[in-house]
Amino acid sequence: MKMRKFFALAAILLGGCLSEPLPPLRGTMWRPPEVPPYIYLDFTADGRLVGGINADRFFAPIVLDEEKQTLRIYPLAIRHARNSDPELEKRLREALKRVRSYRINGQYLILYGEKAEPVLRLYSTFPEGRYPEDPDNVTF
Numbered sequence: 275m276k277m278r279k280f281f282a283l284a285a286i287l288l289g290g291c292l293s294e295p296l297p298p299l300r301g302t303m304w305r306p307p308e309v310p311p312y313i314y315l316d317f318t319a320d321g322r323l324v325g326g327i328n329a330d331r332f333f334a335p336i337v338l339d340e341e342k343q344t345l346r347i348y349p350l351a352i353r354h355a356r357n358s359d360p361e362l363e364k365r366l367r368e369a370l371k372r373v374r375s376y377r378i379n380g381q382y383l384i385l386y387g388e389k390a391e392p393v394l395r396l397y398s399t400f401p402e403g404r405y406p407e408d409p410d411n412v413t414f
Contacts, residue, residue, distance in 0.1 A: 297378045298340055304383045304396035313366075314399060323347055323370075327362055329355030334370070345376045345385070369393050 301319040315325040317336070324333045331353045337346040347370045352363065372387040373394070385394040 296340060296343065299338060299345070299376065299378065299383070300340070302383075303399045305399050306394060307397050313362075315396065323350075327366065328357055328359060330358050330363065343375055343377060345373055347371070347373050 299317045300321065301317070303314055303316045305314045313325070313327050315323060317323055317338070321336060321338060322333055323336050324331070326332070332350045334350045335348045337348075338344070350367055350370065369385075370393075373385045374388045375386045375390070377384050377386070381398045383396040383398070384392055385396070387393045
């Protein structure tokens, strides 16, 4: 009986050590599934958020801990184009301001608020969420 408990405990401990590493958020690009196609969020390798809403471009500093999967997005700076969508921009700003953590689940990225409520659900724009070899040849 003691031996079974020992092996069960050892399996639990080893299982934790051998678990898959968490997928990185840096260097990935995502888009919301329920809004027009030309919206994207790009978590750059150097630790910034850049993105676009139609022809508008935005960027924001972020604080990211990939081990704890915490994320804080600071206010967006937006370069407006002529065909801006102020309502969509406002909704995105408000959602990103609430983000405190995230989880990557396959091709989906879920951003959570302070009370672990889902704020945004995004999906990967590229296989594995990684950039293609030549991002200039990618259309959305």
